[in-house]
Amino acid sequence: MSGSPACGGHAFRDPALLQRALTHRSAAPVHNERLEFLGDALLGAIVAEALYTRWPRAVEGELTRARAELVRESSLAALARKLELGARILLGPGELKSGGHRRDSILADALEALVAAIYLDAGFETCRAVVLPWFAEAIDALPPPHKLGKDAKTRLQEWLQARQLPLPVYTLLSESGEEHAKVFVTECALVDRELRREGEAGSRRAAEQRAAEAILTELER
Numbered sequence: 001m002s003g004s005p006a007c008g009g010h011a012f013r014d015p016a017l018l019q020r021a022l023t024h025r026s027a028a029p030v031h032n033e034r035l036e037f038l039g040d041a042l043l044g045a046i047v048a049e050a051l052y053t054r055w056p057r058a059v060e061g062e063l064t065r066a067r068a069e070l071v072r073e074s075s076l077a078a079l080a081r082k083l084e085l086g087a088r089i090l091l092g093p094g095e096l097k098s099g100g101h102r103r104d105s106i107l108a109d110a111l112e113a114l115v116a117a118i119y120l121d122a123g124f125e126t127c128r129a130v131v132l133p134w135f136a137e138a139i140d141a142l143p144p145p146h147k148l149g150k151d152a153k154t155r156l157q158e159w160l161q162a163r164q165l166p167l168p169v170y171t172l173l174s175e176s177g178e179e180h181a182k183v184f185v186t187e188c189a190l191v192d193r194e195l196r197r198e199g200e201a202g203s204r205r206a207a208e209q210r211a212a213e214a215i216l217t218e219l220e221r
Contacts, residue, residue, distance in 0.1 A: 008083050010118045010130045021117035026092030032113035039112030046128050062145035076108035079134050085110050152213035170208050188212050
């Protein structure tokens with residue numbers, strides 16, 4: 001419909017659904033919590049079907065871990081940022097003042113609510129067609145099914161121990177940003193190989209994981 005509000009790649013026939021999906025409970029009596037509930041279930045089904053089709057030999061536990069990785073709060077918040085939902089979420093004065101539009105929990109909840117709103121507006125097939133591309137990059141980046149459940153630092157340590165090589169050294173290179181939006185840059189170094197890679201994330205641990213993943217990518221080439 002011409003003039004319909006668009007969000008996430010979907011033009012809404014019912015603009016009220018989009019407005020509700022992007023309204024936090026701090027802002028109005030009619031908010032997005034019920035939509036979050038429905039969207040959580042829809043996301044689980046859409047992602048589960050995609051993984052089931054992509055990995056025909058993966059066992060239940062591997063599929064479950066992959067789905068959990070894709071739909072965890074931080075992953076959904078990252079997607080919400082790519083869709084620039086933060087600036088569109090309606091917040092109450094308190095949440096607005098405290099930077100609620102940048103908070104992972106609020107962003108993830110809004111994304112789930114948006115999924116439900118698309119479903120109610122256009123049905124499951126359209127919802128799936130709109131939502132799956134959001135996850136394409138993350139699905140492509142998943143490790144093989146048998147490696148799921150082990151983080152990058154653990155996998156790197158096991159790779160080195162299996163070859164009786166020294167363990168990596170992690171160094172914090174920088175820490176910047178305000179308290180609610182910190183950015184950490186760390187380095188993972190294999191001294192015996194003179195191999196070093198950096199990782200950047202919102203926590204020191206996550207930055208170390210990304211640096212370790214970068215080292216693994218080099219080692220497994």
